[in-house]
Each structure stands twice: as structure tokens, then as C-alpha cells.
Amino acid sequence: MTALLDTRRALEEQFAALGERVESTRREVVDTVASQAAELRGDNRETRTRVNSLSTALSETNKAVPVLRQEVADLARSLQALHAAVDDIALRLSHAPELPRAGGAPSSARGHDLAGGVAADAGTPPAIAEPGVPETEHEESVVLGPEDAGVLRSEQKPAPASPAAASPAAGPDQASDTGPTDDADLMESRARSAESGSAADDGKHSRARHDNILRSAGTAGTVEITCHRELWEFIQQRADDTPHFRAPAALVEDGGDRVRAILSGRSVIGVLIAMRATQLDSAPYGKDDGTWALSEAVYDRLAHDLATTSRHGGTPLTIVFDDGTAPETSPASE
Known part of the structure; x- marks a missing residue:
């Protein structure tokens, strides 16, 4: 009986020691996890701060690039x-x-007498x-x-x-x-x-006209552009670098390889800025004459159609790039 009691007491002591070790281990694990989580949260905050600062710097750079391009073009002119x-x-x-x-006089004839109209040199008549x-x-x-x-x-x-x-x-x-x-x-x-x-x-007239076109685009709420798929790829490729352009989420198929893009007035401003910068950077009669011609055609069509908008108009502006020939009319019967 005494042996059983001693065994029970020994087991209780061992269980108590084991419980203390488990509790100590749990506290160590909790402390380690808490400290590591705090460090991770600090690193996360620092990473977010750096990403925000880099995003701000990138946005400022994107805003400064068109201005620098315009200044370079003005300087070139x-x-x-x-x-x-x-x-x-x-x-x-x-x-x-x-x-x-x-009479062999030097090239500078300032030694002549102006009052009398005669030369100071002897051999000059x-x-x-x-x-x-x-x-x-x-x-x-x-x-x-x-x-x-x-x-x-x-x-x-x-x-x-x-x-x-x-x-x-x-x-x-x-x-x-x-x-x-x-x-x-x-x-x-x-x-x-x-x-x-x-x-x-x-x-000066060109810059004033460009400013007026940008103001007209800024007041346009929704603008639909219908054109060939390849022309839209050219427009989007050039306008992606401008800070105001936002590519549409999806293009609407319009048949005949034509697509319809719905843009905001701000995105149209980005397209106009990109097309004008492309015109200034490309030579009208050189190796970039095709790029110059496309950018000028897009810019002129946008400018022409934006001039028809007004604050009282309720129909969204639709700009179509699909020029063709007029249907042939049958000759009048005699």
C-alpha cells in the first residue's frame, strides 16, 4: 500500500513538472510568434510606404513627360x-x-574727309x-x-x-x-x-487651338470611338504613356474588323495629347511619315467632331473612323 502511494506521488510530481514545461514552452512560442508578427507588420507598413512613394514619383514623372516633350518640341522650333x-x-x-x-587704300575708308567729300589718301579721286x-x-x-x-x-x-x-x-x-x-x-x-x-x-495659333480642343474634350462626358481594330491598337499604344488616358475595360465588336471604344472626356484628353506629341516627334516627310499621318488624321478628326458639342446636347458624341465612297446613284431617267 505504501508503495502504491509513493508511486502515485511520483507520478503526480512528474505530471506537474511536465505541465510546467508545457506552459513555459507555450509562453515562449506565443512570445516568439507575437514578436515576429510585430516585425512583419512593421515591414509591411514600410513596404506600403515605399510603394506609395514610388507610385507618387511615377505619377509625377508621367505628368512631367508630356510637358518635357512639349518643351523639347518648342525648343526645336x-x-x-x-x-x-x-x-x-x-x-x-x-x-x-x-x-x-x-589707289591701293585699305578696306576701311574711315580716314576720308566727310565734310569736303575728298579722300585723305593722295591717290583717291x-x-x-x-x-x-x-x-x-x-x-x-x-x-x-x-x-x-x-x-x-x-x-x-x-x-x-x-x-x-x-x-x-x-x-x-x-x-x-x-x-x-x-x-x-x-x-x-x-x-x-x-x-x-x-x-x-x-x-501660337496652333497652341491656342490645341488648348481649346482640350477644353472641349474635358467637358465631354462620354465619347464613343468607332474605328478599325489596328487603328485602335495604334491609338492605345500611343496614349498609354499619358497620365490621363484610361483604356476601356472591353471593346465592343462592330463588325468588319471594327471595334467601338467608350471613353471619358479625360481619356480623350490623353489621346489628344498623345497624338499631338506624336505629330511633333515624327517627320512629315521622312522615315516616320506614316506615324505622322496616322496621328494627324486621328487628331484632326477628334478636333473636328469635338467642335460640334455643346453643354445643352444630350446625345453622347460618336466619332467614326470609317471613311468610304458614297453609293453610286442611278442615272436619271430621261
Whole structure:
């Protein structure tokens, strides 16, 4: 009997020790799991924060890319205008008439006496003024050297007495040989200046028209675009980079390989921005002329149809890219 009691007491002690070890192990496991879960939650929060910051940076980058493209295009146009102006100046300087030198005098004739109209050098004959030419104008034609000829032509028509002043023996026909050439150069210079001003005005008009089209698209609620599947692939491929474009969830089959896409006004703004950027980046008569032609056709059709909308219109705008020939009419019976 005593042995049984001792055995029971030993078993109870062992069970108690086992229970304590199980409880201690449970607490350790719970503490470990809790600490690991806290670390995972902290890592998750940090990951979310980094993802949000990267998403914000990506959104800002997407917004800045079209602006940078527009600035680069404007800079390219400015450089082209600058190159045209430099070429014009170089052409005018190359066609500038050189005033003849008398008696081996240097090219700069600023040592002449302006008041008396006679040269300071001994071998230079006095200038012969023709009738009808003011004295001041005649003196300027003698004093200015070849390096000032371009400036003189741009501000004042050169006096026809210059060749006669350098060569007294020359006749009237020889003295007037440079007149038509100078007039042609001056007219050409004025025409190029007018073309440069016209190009600048066209650029301002194009930007103002683009702004008006974007405003019209912004007030459009729903716009349906019906076109060939390949044309839609071109539009979506170009517009995916713009921040405002949202591709439709699904395209509606319209038969004949045509699809119909339903866009919001904001997505139409993205399409317009993408098409204009493609036009500016592609050459109209170069290796990208096909891309330029497609983007211009899409942009012009969107701009034309958006101009027909109004705030009182209740029917959604439908833009169709499916040009074809009109049905043949039967000849009228006589």
C-alpha cells in the first residue's frame, strides 16, 4: 500500500513538472510568434510606404513627360527659326556688294574727309555725286567699307553713285548695274523675315487651338470611338504613356474588323495629347511619315467632331473612323 502511494506521488510530481514545461514552452512560442508578427507588420507598413512613394514619383514623372516633350518640341522650333535667321544673315553678307578701293587704300575708308567729300589718301579721286542723290547719302556710300555693306543694305538702300565715285570714267549704265541686285536681295530678305514671322504666328495659333480642343474634350462626358481594330491598337499604344488616358475595360465588336471604344472626356484628353506629341516627334516627310499621318488624321478628326458639342446636347458624341465612297446613284431617267 505504501508503495502504491509513493508511486502515485511520483507520478503526480512528474505530471506537474511536465505541465510546467508545457506552459513555459507555450509562453515562449506565443512570445516568439507575437514578436515576429510585430516585425512583419512593421515591414509591411514600410513596404506600403515605399510603394506609395514610388507610385507618387511615377505619377509625377508621367505628368512631367508630356510637358518635357512639349518643351523639347518648342525648343526645336526655336532652334529651327534661329538657324533660318543665321542662314539669312549669312546669305545677305555673302551677297553684300564690296565697295571698290581707290589707289591701293585699305578696306576701311574711315580716314576720308566727310565734310569736303575728298579722300585723305593722295591717290583717291574725289567722289562724283549724281543729280538727285542727297549729299549725306552719297558720303555714306563712300565712307562705309565692305564689312558694313550688310548693315547699310538692311537700313538704307545703297546710293547708285558708289561705282561712279570709285571710277570717274564709268558711264551711267555701269553705275546702275548693282541696283537691281541690291533690290532683289532686299526683297528676298524681307520675304524671309515675313516667313519667319508667319511661322511664329502659326505656332501660337496652333497652341491656342490645341488648348481649346482640350477644353472641349474635358467637358465631354462620354465619347464613343468607332474605328478599325489596328487603328485602335495604334491609338492605345500611343496614349498609354499619358497620365490621363484610361483604356476601356472591353471593346465592343462592330463588325468588319471594327471595334467601338467608350471613353471619358479625360481619356480623350490623353489621346489628344498623345497624338499631338506624336505629330511633333515624327517627320512629315521622312522615315516616320506614316506615324505622322496616322496621328494627324486621328487628331484632326477628334478636333473636328469635338467642335460640334455643346453643354445643352444630350446625345453622347460618336466619332467614326470609317471613311468610304458614297453609293453610286442611278442615272436619271430621261
